[in-house]
Amino acid sequence: MSTDEGLPWAQHLRSTLGALSIYDVPPADATAARMHANECAEPWPAEVMDALAEVVRSLxxxxxxxxxxxxxxxxxxxxxxxxxxxxxxxxxxxxxxxxxxxxxxxxxxxxxxxxxxxxxxxxxxxxxxxxxxxxxxxxxxxxxxxxxxxxxxxxxxxxxxxxxxxxxxxxxxxxxxxxxxxxxxxxxxxxxxxxxxxxxxxxxxxxxxxxxxxxxxxxxxxxxxxxxxxxxxxxxxxxxxxxxxxxxxxxxxxxxxxxxxxxxxxxFGPVQEAMLARTRANREQLVEVLGRIPGARVLPSAGNMVLVRLPGEDDAPRLRERLAAAGVLVKDVSRLPRLERCLRVSVGTREEIERLAAALSTVVAGSR
Ligand SMILES: Cc1ncc(COP(=O)(O)O)c(C=O)c1O
Structure with a gap:
């Protein structure tokens, strides 16, 4: 049921909104490997966080x-x-x-x-x-x-x-x-x-x-x-x-x-540059890990996310779900044009990529 039914003022809601959905991402469990949102996964070093805390104190x-x-x-x-x-x-x-x-x-x-x-x-x-x-x-x-x-x-x-x-x-x-x-x-x-x-x-x-x-x-x-x-x-x-x-x-x-x-x-420009360099290096590792999925093709990327095309029709939503159950979040983009059977995996930290690799080996072995 629409929430504006029976509300006399609802006729004034912007007419274009009815056809649109809300852009919303449910909060992610911070203990999960969060590889679904194209963020920079690399943590800031403690000395930077200390300096930023000082800045906040002086506001x-x-x-x-x-x-x-x-x-x-x-x-x-x-x-x-x-x-x-x-x-x-x-x-x-x-x-x-x-x-x-x-x-x-x-x-x-x-x-x-x-x-x-x-x-x-x-x-x-x-x-x-x-x-x-x-x-x-x-x-x-x-x-x-x-x-x-x-x-x-x-x-x-x-x-x-x-x-x-x-x-x-x-x-x-x-x-x-x-x-x-x-x-x-x-x-x-x-x-x-x-x-x-x-x-x-x-x-x-x-x-x-x-x-x-x-x-x-x-x-x-x-x-x-x-x-x-x-x-x-x-x-x-x-x-x-x-x-x-x-x-x-x-x-x-x-x-x-x-x-x-x-x-x-x-x-902290150099610290930031080092975080980006680590992310670029981790992308190579991610490509290698995703390439181990039997029948999968990893598409080239210049961003902090990688597309992997899976072999079977329903593989993308199924694998996303199984990885989520194992605490690894990735995004199913298989409904988008040209991206049939694709998952989008954002580059994580080394540890997150290792968790993905471990989860994949369990999931793939379990599906044989
Ligand atoms: C291409 C592109 N531009 C802009 C943004 C949004 O950036 P911001 O966080 O600055 O709103 C995103 C977010 O994912 C993006 O993918």
Missing amino acids: ELGRYPDTSGRALRTLLARRHGCDPERVVLGNGSDEVIALLLLALSSPGRPGVVVTPDPTFVMYGHTARVLGMEVREVMLTEELELDGPAMHQALVGATLCFLARPNNPTGSLWDAALIRELEREHPEVVFVIDEAYLGFAPPGSSLWDAAAPSNQVHMGTLSKVGLAALRVGYCIAHPALTRAMNKVRHPYNVSQTSLSLAQTVLER
Whole structure:
């Protein structure tokens, strides 16, 4: 039964919401091997946690933070070699996505969003909330962007989101094709989401301070060990950041998050880099462990997640369930287009990958 039945005011609920579901992930048991959420599994060393505790102790809890996180914006701008006015912070890049969509859609002219399919779900979800048309362009069999289909879908579009590396496929799409799309569709804003850049080969970024005005660079601290803070950002043309700042609520990132993020970036960059390097090394181990599943094919990934294609029709949901029962959480993505029979496994710590290996050997032996 719908919860709004018989409520006279429920007629005013936004008409687009009825067809949408809530993005929700049940809380995970902290004792489980959590390889289902594309987080950075590597723990911060004690000396970093001690330094962050000191930062928390010095917070003035009775005071508002800076309205737009100027100090952190300046730090990010310096790293990217651009003006701080071009940087907008969000409560995670989820909020940045919403700000972009709000700034670029209008009452009576909501606009059109193009995304590859499959990709990160919040692009399409937020666009649908706003009543925008979402054109999903199926990836090729090789999980690459379909150039001709993308060109076609972009005609008359407003925004295009390209996660590079992509979630859930880990693909690092052809940079030349993306540049061509941007060039040939100058009226479309292209958001290049580099959330997983830290796991891609060096030199993979498409960030360029002199990129065309219709390119937006998006990043997040969530995948580099700071998901709890909820800090995402984008770098865009000043005309677009001005529009986004009219939409953005003041003080949208908490002082705790701003201060902790700034401390990590200023003082513990090398520690963070070492955590990413360990994750990249662990990805190799994960690929090897998943490759031991009889009949399975592990797909190449430049992200912190790996897809494994299983041989049997119902293998993905069945294996997910059995692994969960053994305390190892992974994600079943087998219902997504092009990902038939696939599980997505986020890179864990060495210990988590060993737990996965042990659980797999029991499960696989038990199913013979
Ligand atoms: C491609 C991509 N972009 C952005 C995000 C969300 O990042 P944030 O935690 O900054 O909201 C995710 C989360 O999984 C993602 O997969």
